[in-house]
Amino acid sequence: MTDTSGGPVSASADDRQAVEYVLGRPLRQSWPPGALAPGSRVRVVRAQDWDGPWQVEFTGVVDAMGAPEPNEHAQAFAGELRYWVTFDTPQRDSGGDGPYRKALIWDRHLRAEPGGPDTP
Template sequence: MVASSSASTNSDDRQAVEHIRGRSLPQEWPAAALAAGSRVAVVRDPHGDGRPWRNEFPGTIDDMGAPEPVENSHARAGELAYWVVFDGPQYDSYGDGPYRKALIWDRYLRPDPPLPGSTSNGPRSA
């Protein structure tokens, strides 16, 4: 029952985001990207005032949409943005929220080390 509820929420989220964007979310996963289900820490920007998040927190790469290139003049070459589900509600650096999921540039993600006896989270994009 929990799995179907989660799948239903993910489907509802995808439909809402696609409606707002006016296009479908990509579903083809880049080969060098973190895998869906990978555990990550969402980190603050060390070169600024800590934006975009108020604090560091854990989450999981979501399969709602495949990682996609960041189209912004401040993006690094080949930088990807991932949908991340947060372990608990989070506030951004402006105090807005709480958020339970967001599209996050990979510079703000740090793969969590695997637990002893488990496999690696896989390769990370450059």
């Protein structure tokens, strides 16, 4: 699903429908100010304080399927967002489940990479 032309990734209608069905609500489409833009290249990094959430670090792109949403988990940082990220190659989580091609990632596990929508 990565757009090799450097433009934003187009969201998959099938993925969106499936996720909205599971969540029981529509995904947000209003992008928060200051959030990474759809199509931004990112590196998914491992946590510093535990062995996860993924087996290895890898790259992907912020997916336009749904806008970043506030992370309401009890261990979330104040103002932390969660992003839909499509992986360059399928990945397994720290528990060995997967491989996954896309996931909802907490922004503390994302690092911006060159090559996104605003960089050559």
